[in-house]
Amino acid sequence: MAGEPQADCLFCKIVAGDVPATVVRETATTVAFRDINPQAPSHVLVIPRVHYPDAASLAEAEPETAADVLREAGAVAAQEKVADSGYRVIFNTGTGAGQTVFHAHAHVLGGRGLAWPPG
Template sequence: MPGEPQADCLFCKIVKGEIPATVVRETETTVAFRDINPQAPTHVLVIPRLHYPDAASLAAAEPTVLADVLREAGEVAEQEKVAGTGYRVVFNTGAGAGQTVFHAHAHVLGGRGLEWPPG
């Protein structure tokens, strides 16, 4: 059922506390934690507690929760002290774009120069 935790989803297990993560922020609708394979000095994932496979499906079903994810990305950037120097929020969608966990999530990246275009 859309939005329900998936037994085989790594991020659903983190939300439930079944798998440890270095959590930096939590709200009623989101969890933010450090990426285990950081691509920048600041690399935090912000995920919805609800399970949707990607940002587009989350936006279609739960637009206010997607807004919560984006708001928390900004809060993470402030907390991590990269908001003033610049940061990037990235949603990878599909395996071809580098998505490896099919639970919607935003990458908050900062703390170094981030060239354009990415990827």
């Protein structure tokens, strides 16, 4: 059922504390942790505690939680000291866009020049 933890989901396991992660922020609705394969000096994932496969399904079912993810992305950028120099928030949706874990999540990247368009 949407919103419920999924036994085979890596991010649900991180939320539950069953898989270790370098957590940088937590709220009642989100967890933010360092990406294990960083693409920038600062690369943090912000995930909702609830399970939805992508950002669109999260936003449709729980718009307040989707807003929490975006709010936390900004808080992470400030904490990482990249808010003033600029940062990028990315939601990959589907394998064609590079999504590998099907639990909604935002990538917060900063700390280097981020040319557009990306690769």
